[in-house]
Amino acid sequence: MYNCFPSHPGPRALVLLLAGALASLAHAADPQGADFADLSIEELANIQVTSVSKKPERLLDAPASVFVITADDIRRSGAATLPEALRLAPNLQVAQVNGAGYAITARGLNGGGNSAPNKLLVLIDGRSVYTPLFSGVFWDVQDVLLEDIERIEVVSGPGGTLWGVNAVNGVINITTRSAQETQGSLAVLRGANNGGDIAFRQGGRMEDGSWRAYGKAQGRSHTELASGAPVDDAWHSGQVGFRADWERGADRFSLNGNVNRGKFEQPRPGTIAVSGTNPGLATVDTEGVNFTGGWQHALQDGGKVDVQFYYDYTRREVPPTFTESLDIVDLQVQHTLPAIGRHSLAWGANARHSWDRVQGSEYVAFLPERLSQTWLSLFAQDEIALMPTLRATLGARVERNDYTGTEFLPSARLSWSAAPEHAFWTAVSRTVRAPSRIDADTYIPGRPPYVLAGGEGVRSEVAKVFELGYRGQPLPRLSYSATLFYSDYDHLRTQELAPSRTAVSFANLSEGHVFGLEMWGSFQATKSWRLSGGLTTMRERFALKEGSNDAGSLLRAGFDPAHSLQLRSTWSIDAARELEVAVRKVAALDIGEVPSYTALDARFGWRLRPNLELSVAGMNLNGSHAEYGGIATRSEVPRTVAVKLVWQN
Numbered sequence: 001m002y003n004c005f006p007s008h009p010g011p012r013a014l015v016l017l018l019a020g021a022l023a024s025l026a027h028a029a030d031p032q033g034a035d036f037a038d039l040s041i042e043e044l045a046n047i048q049v050t051s052v053s054k055k056p057e058r059l060l061d062a063p064a065s066v067f068v069i070t071a072d073d074i075r076r077s078g079a080a081t082l083p084e085a086l087r088l089a090p091n092l093q094v095a096q097v098n099g100a101g102y103a104i105t106a107r108g109l110n111g112g113g114n115s116a117p118n119k120l121l122v123l124i125d126g127r128s129v130y131t132p133l134f135s136g137v138f139w140d141v142q143d144v145l146l147e148d149i150e151r152i153e154v155v156s157g158p159g160g161t162l163w164g165v166n167a168v169n170g171v172i173n174i175t176t177r178s179a180q181e182t183q184g185s186l187a188v189l190r191g192a193n194n195g196g197d198i199a200f201r202q203g204g205r206m207e208d209g210s211w212r213a214y215g216k217a218q219g220r221s222h223t224e225l226a227s228g229a230p231v232d233d234a235w236h237s238g239q240v241g242f243r244a245d246w247e248r249g250a251d252r253f254s255l256n257g258n259v260n261r262g263k264f265e266q267p268r269p270g271t272i273a274v275s276g277t278n279p280g281l282a283t284v285d286t287e288g289v290n291f292t293g294g295w296q297h298a299l300q301d302g303g304k305v306d307v308q309f310y311y312d313y314t315r316r317e318v319p320p321t322f323t324e325s326l327d328i329v330d331l332q333v334q335h336t337l338p339a340i341g342r343h344s345l346a347w348g349a350n351a352r353h354s355w356d357r358v359q360g361s362e363y364v365a366f367l368p369e370r371l372s373q374t375w376l377s378l379f380a381q382d383e384i385a386l387m388p389t390l391r392a393t394l395g396a397r398v399e400r401n402d403y404t405g406t407e408f409l410p411s412a413r414l415s416w417s418a419a420p421e422h423a424f425w426t427a428v429s430r431t432v433r434a435p436s437r438i439d440a441d442t443y444i445p446g447r448p449p450y451v452l453a454g455g456e457g458v459r460s461e462v463a464k465v466f467e468l469g470y471r472g473q474p475l476p477r478l479s480y481s482a483t484l485f486y487s488d489y490d491h492l493r494t495q496e497l498a499p500s501r502t503a504v505s506f507a508n509l510s511e512g513h514v515f516g517l518e519m520w521g522s523f524q525a526t527k528s529w530r531l532s533g534g535l536t537t538m539r540e541r542f543a544l545k546e547g548s549n550d551a552g553s554l555l556r557a558g559f560d561p562a563h564s565l566q567l568r569s570t571w572s573i574d575a576a577r578e579l580e581v582a583v584r585k586v587a588a589l590d591i592g593e594v595p596s597y598t599a600l601d602a603r604f605g606w607r608l609r610p611n612l613e614l615s616v617a618g619m620n621l622n623g624s625h626a627e628y629g630g631i632a633t634r635s636e637v638p639r640t641v642a643v644k645l646v647w648q649n
Contacts, residue, residue, distance in 0.1 A: 039070065041479050041524050045421070051153040051173040053383065053393070054162050054346060055336055063393060063415040063425035065469055065483040065518055067091050067534075069152040071177075076570060076580045078603035078617025080190060080197060080218075080642065083139050085146060086172070087584070090520045090534020090566055091156040095628040098635040099223050099233030100140035100264050103559070103628050106156035106170030107487060108514045108540050111628075112556030112591060115493055119168035119433050119463075121159065125176055125256060126332070127292050127310045132354055132373060133324060133366075135166050135436040138316065140264055141286050143239050145199055145214050147186060147646070150177045156518060157485060158465045160409035160431030161395040164350065164377055168431050168463050169487075178254070179203060179210035179245045185649045188216075192642035195220035209246020209253075215239070222265070223635035226626065231635050232281050237262030250298040257291040268320060288314040302338035306348075307331075322366070323359045328352065347380035350399075356437065365443045367454070376400045379409075389417040403435040404460045422472035429467075432460040439493060439506050448502055452495075455506030464488045482519035489513065492542070494550040510553045512542030528572040537563040558590030559628075576607040586627070592634060597625035599637075613646045 039047070045060040047070075052062040059068060067089045079085040083102045087094045093110050095103045103110050105117040118135040121128065124144060130137055152174050159167035186201040199216035219236030241258035264284040292310040299305065309331050317323040334348035352375040358366040381395030393413040400406045411429040418424060435458045444452035469483035491508035498505065516538025523531045540557035544550065568582040581602045588596040603617040624636040 039072070041473060041477060041522060044068075044479060044522065045473060047151070049153050050175075051155050051159070051162075051171055053381070054334060054348075060421075060423055060471055060473075061415070061417070062471075063391075063413040063423075063427060063469075065091060065156045065467065065481070065485070067154045067156075067481075067520065069154065071147075071149055071151065074146055074149060074152075076578060076603060076605070077582070078580070078601065078615065078619070078642070078644075079146065080192070082142055082144060082146070082174075084619075085149075085152065086154070087566075089152070089154040090536060090564070091518045092154055092170070092172075093536075093560065093564070096635070096637045097628045098231060098266075099220055100235045101233075102139040104137070104139065105560075106154070107485065107516060107518075108538055108560040109169060109489075109556060111559035112553070115438075115556075118436070119166065119461075120170050120172065121163050121167035122172045122174070123163075124174045125292055126294065126308050127290060127312060128330070129312075130166055131314070131326065132328075132356065132436050133326070133358075134438040135433055138286075140235065141237070141260060141262060141288060141314070141316075143216070143237065143260060144174065144176060145188075145201060145216055147188065147199075148176045148182060148201070148212075148214065150175045150181075156483070157427070157467055158411065158429040158431040158463060160429065161379060161381060161397050161411040164375070164397060164399050165401065165407060165409070165432050165434040165460070168433050168461070176243070176256075179212045179243045182212045182243075183210065185647075186214075187647045188644070190642055190644040192640050194638060194640050206244070206246070208248055209244060211242065211244040213240075213242045215241075223638060224624075225634070226636055232265045232267050233635060235262065235264040237264075237286075250300075252296040254294040255292070258289070260286070260288045262286045266318075282319045284319075285317040286315065288312070299338075304336050306334045306336070320361050321363045322361060325357045327355045329354075342385040344383040344385075345380065348378075350375070350377045350379075352376075358437070360443075362445055365445065366437055366441045367443050368441070371437065371441070373402045374400075391415045399434075401434045403440055403458070407432050407434065407460060419472075422474075423470070425467075425469050425471075427465075427467045429465045430462070431465070432462050434460050442506070446503075450503050453498070453503045453505045455493075458493070458506050459491055459508050461492050461508065462490045464490075477524040478521065480519070480521035482517070484517055485515070487514045489542075492553065492556075494544070494548050494553045497549050507548070507550075509545040509548035509550070510542060511545060512540065512557075514538055514540045528574075530570045531568070532570070533565070533567040535563065535565050555591055558592075561587035561589060561596075563587045578605045579603070589628070592626075592628070592630045594626050594628060594634070597627070598622065599625065611648050615644045615646075617642050617644065 047059045047068050048056040049059050049062055050056055052064045052066055069088045073088050074085045077088055086092055091106055093105050097103055103117050105120050109119055110117050116134055116136050122137050129142055155171040159171040163171055183203040188199040190197040197218040201214040203212035217238040222230045222234040224230055239260040243256035245254045266282055266284055268282045290312040295307045297305045312328045315325045330352045332350045336346045354373050356371045358369055377397055377399035379397035384392045386392055396410040409431050413427040415425040439458045440455045443450050443454055466486045471481040473479050490511045492510040494507050494509045495504050496507045518536050520534030525531055542554050565585045571579045584599045586597055599620045600622045601619050603615055605615040607613045618641045620639045624638045626634045627637055
């Protein structure tokens with residue numbers, strides 16, 4: 001399936017590929033070097049971000065722990081999928097579970113406590129891709145053409161005031177380029193020892209605007225266990241879509257849509273996870289359609305109005321357990337007022353409705369099978385200039401959901417510009433994860449009559465978060481960011497045994513806290529050579545409340561590494577050639593006995609012509625490793641070597 005190299009490349013194949021790349025590098029090296037093709041340190045500090053205040057502001061001024069992944073970062077890394085690109089953010093935990101599955105979070109709680117990761121909000125061009133089935137993300141179906149991404153803003157920490165419930169530990173905001181920036185033709189061909197990708201894009205102009213259309217297909221072969229036995233997790237998927245942007249006077253419009261389809265192998269319940277003649281193989285079928293429309297109107301007084309609407313349909317068939325069909329409509333309105341004295345005020349409203357249909361089985365059921373839900377919210381945020389160098393940001397959101405009623409999500413932030421290149425900030429926030437269908441409506445048949453009997457009366461999980469941060473440029477060639485955080489969690493989900501000892505149900509009888517440090521920086525060693533790195537470290541403590549008998553929920557901390565470190569060297573050899581080498585080191589996980597690992601990645605890119613680029617990328621060049629899961633069933637993340645050709649005109 002899309003294999004362009006043997007399934008298991010030997011050392012000789014790897015050596016030949018890398019030697020060829022190094023030979024080209026040596027032949028092309030310019031001893032004088034060239035200006036760095038990426039953004040300068042000063043330009044990085046001035047990148048415009050929108051995820052912190054829902055309006056453009058300089059990264060240096062944003063009072064939050066936010067890391068920006070640029071389009072150049074993604075291209076230079078050699079990432080082939082969206083989760084691989086997210087590894088570039090040092091404030092994220094990205095763990096590959098199997099061939100297409102990932103566990104991704106910020107600041108811990110990456111599983112455990114009878115839950116998949118469910119406290120991270122992910123947006124693609126303003127469209128939320130979390131599922132109300134379990135408040136998490138099916139990463140195997142989140143796909144974009146990586147060449148179309150403008151930037152990815154990764155905010156670690158709460159974002160409930162602006163983005164609503166489920167933005168507890170962070171927000172990932174993926175923004176694609178406007179159609180005007182993607183004119184002409186693009187073709188991408190990538191082949192690797194574990195699969196391949198092919199993609200195209202065509203852009204053009206129309207009256208008052210521009211458009212683009214694209215398509216892509218990709219596939220991967222199965223992974224392996226530590227024993228070398230193959231795992232049933234091969235997959236392939238395809239996606240097509242379009243985007244249009246146009247302007248008329250004070251109005252700007254955008255419209256985009258995507259259609260996707262995929263097949264993902266996995267073992268059936270109760271069977272071993274190896275392929276071949278295994279009768280337990282199941283194929284997960286997925287499909288989806290989404291449309292997003294946006295309108296921005298500039299007011300004469302300096303304010304503006306933003307309106308966004310989207311429709312999202314997804315279907316997921318997981319034999320023999322369940323099949324879900326989900327329709328979501330969402331409408332968001334925001335009014336940004338012109339400055340009134342020292343105040344800059346923005347307010348808005350959001351209405352969201354879903355129609356969920358889940359066909360259960362003998363393994364699991366969601367009751368009722370058909371359920372409609374509505375979320376309504378209203379928010380306001382005021383940025384106050386207390387002094388020329390001191391700003392306070394006060395905000396709150398009131399959001400209603402069908403399970404717990406009205407939730408209150410306030411936040412307060414204070415930022416101080418000690419000097420033009422130095423900013424200190426602090427924040428305190430309250431946010432929640434509202435219950436999902438898996439919390440309240442899950443039933444596992446058994447005797448008598450259920451083994452798991454839902455979660456009637458479940459409530460929201462609550463987080464109170466305190467942060468202290470610095471972002472600045474201590475030296476002309478050095479940028480640096482650091483954040484201390486403390487998160488106090490209450491009403492975390494537990495699985496309680498009934499007094500009859502014949503069934504269990506979900507409740508909220510656990511609490512805990514997470515204390516940690518995030519920091520990263522970049523150093524421009526020469527005009528053509530940049531070094532960057534990041535470190536995250538944290539400690540987690542959880543406890544049961546009176547009346548709980550769920551000792552298993554205390555293990556949730558075991559799914560998170562105590563620390564992770566990454567170092568990256570980016571060398572722009574000349575205007576046509578570049579080399580990037582990266583090292584990631586991640587501490588061990590207590591659950592599943594996942595050992596610590598070090599991963600070495602490298603990419604050499606060569607622009608053969610102004611419109612043609614060839615690159616060779618290697619991931620995990622020092623060998624395969626596990627990142628998540630039990631010792632008997634976990635996949636080893638393999639060593640891969642890929643060749644990629646990008647043509648554009």
